[in-house]
Amino acid sequence: MSEGGKGGRRRASARIPLSRERVIRTAVAVADAKGTAALTMRAIAEPLGVEAMSLYHHVAGREEILDGMVDAVFAEIDLPPRDTDWKSAMRHRAESARAALRRHPWAVGLMDSRSRPGPATLRHHDAVLGALRTGGFSVPMAAHAFSLVDSYLYGFVLQELSLPFANSAELDEVAGAMLRDMPADAYPHLTELAVEHALKPGYDYADEFEFGLGLILDALRPDEV
Secondary structure, eight states: OOHHHHHHHHHHHHHSOOOHHHHHHHHHHHHHHHOGGGOOHHHHHHHHTSOGGGGGGTOSSHHHHHHHHHHHHHHHSOOOOSSSOHHHHHHHHHHHHHHHHHHOGGGTTTTTTOSSOOHHHHHHHHHHHHHHHHTTOOHHHHHHHHHHHHHHHHHHHHHHHHSSOSSHHHHHHHHHHHHHHSOTTTSHHHHHHIIIIITSTTOOTHHHHHHHHHHHHHHOOOOOO
């Protein structure tokens, strides 16, 4: 790419008015591609076609950017539907949250870490608690249910993102190599799990999420009649 081409892109980008929303949106894209460790003011400014110092006209610094990024992820998560029962609402919201966290792997460790939550974050939490309260949960039980579901949700996504496969084809390759490398009959239960479960046609690791979520939701009970 010539300097003229790169400079042209920068000038075209700079013609679009800079705003807090653009800064946050660009920061999310940088983190999606490179992780939050690479999230410097210079790294955010470069694709915007501006100098790093220009960002400070719209955000106070990196912490405000992180606040905005977390709020942007919460904005992507569906609120619990109001036209259904609490259990279906919690399932829908959990599935939407898992999808958002898979799109933004950096977000898992930040979702509930910010001391200045934004409007999307507050709206989301209020809606979840509201769905539980409407479903008959007392205030303490709503808090317990919210914490339990999110602990499972965040933990599952962390585990899912660390797996050495992303789809069934990659799982077949990884499991097949593992079986070939293991001494014959040395690990009978692992072999059984691979052959009789994980390598069966149609297996999808996402089904493990649905199974665990179902157990949790079935175990929760409203305590107000």
